[in-house]
Amino acid sequence: MEGKVILLVIVGTIGVMLMAFSVVFFVLLYRRKMLENQLKMQEVENQHQQEMLNATLKSQEEERNRLGTELHDGVGAMLSSIKLNLQVAKRKEGVGSLDPVLGHLDETITQVRNISHQMMPIILKKYGLKHAIEDLFSKISCDGLSASISHWDDPQIKDQDTPMLYRIVQELVNNSIKHAEASEIDFQIHNQEGKIEIEYSDNGKGYPQEVLKSSEGMGLLNIKNRAQVIDAKPTFTNGNDGGSMVKLVIERPID
Structure with a gap:
């Protein structure tokens, strides 16, 4: 009789332990499933946020393009027409007082062209990326700064x-001038098999280590x-030698 009681106690204890293990197992399994679902939801959310960011940047670029075109073709053309009419009136009437007006008008036309160029470089639209970068480099080059394209394969980059x-x-050039205080800038595009490699380098101060770790400061996030x-x-x-x-x-x- 006593042996049966002991056996029942052992069996009962094993049963309770199995039940406890089962509960723990199902709790762990449930938590794992919950964690997997949370990770999937986070991944979907991150993807959605990235898609929203991409759409926003594309929309901003399209709006810049539209406004730049309107400034250049619309406002710029109107100002040039006004300038021409004033010059004709000056020649006919001999009105010397129009000189200051014409001077201010020239400054306004220049500012409108500069703004329209920053918003939508005409040369990029008409002649392509290489000419636009060469034009940008020629504008920033001076006695203390040399910027050039040292290698250019046909990159076959989509127009959009x-x-x-x-x-x-533009952002990299801004970093080189304002933060790195560089005197040399080099740009290269290599068309490798199945990929395009673009390299931009300068001989400036380099990036602070905390910026390199986060890749967020100095316009790097942009x-x-x-x-x-x-x-x-x-x-x-x-x-290794700076820059x-x-x-x-x-x-x-690969096609």
Whole structure:
């Protein structure tokens, strides 16, 4: 009798332990499923946020393009027409007092052209990315700064992607001048098998280590966001001998 009681106690204890293990197992399984669902929801949310950011950047670029075109073709043309009429009136009437007005009008036309060029570089639209970057480099080059394209393969970049890449170069140039205090800037595009490699480097101060770790300061977050829109993967590094380098890799399917 006593042996049966002991056996029942052992069996009962084992049963309770199995039930306890089962409860723990199902709790852990439930938590794992919950965590997986949370991760999936977070992934969907992150993807949605990235898609929203991409759409916003594209929309901003389209609006810049529209406003730049209106300024150049609309307001700029009207101001030029007004200037021409005033010049004709001056010649006919000999009105010397129009000289200050014509001077202010020239300044206004120049400012409108500069604003329209910043919003939508005409040369990018008419002649393509290489000429637009060369034009940008020629405008910033001076006795203390040399900027040039040392290598250019035909990159075969989509037309809708070139404005984003041009904005990235603008941001990098701004960093080189304002933060890095560089005196030399070099730009290269290599058309590799199945990918495009873009390299931008300068001989300035380089990026602070905290900026390299976060990749968010000094306009780097803007560069990363714009690179994401054109499916480019950016890397930011400092050279062993000073200066900085930014590399963009755009994967392209092989035809």
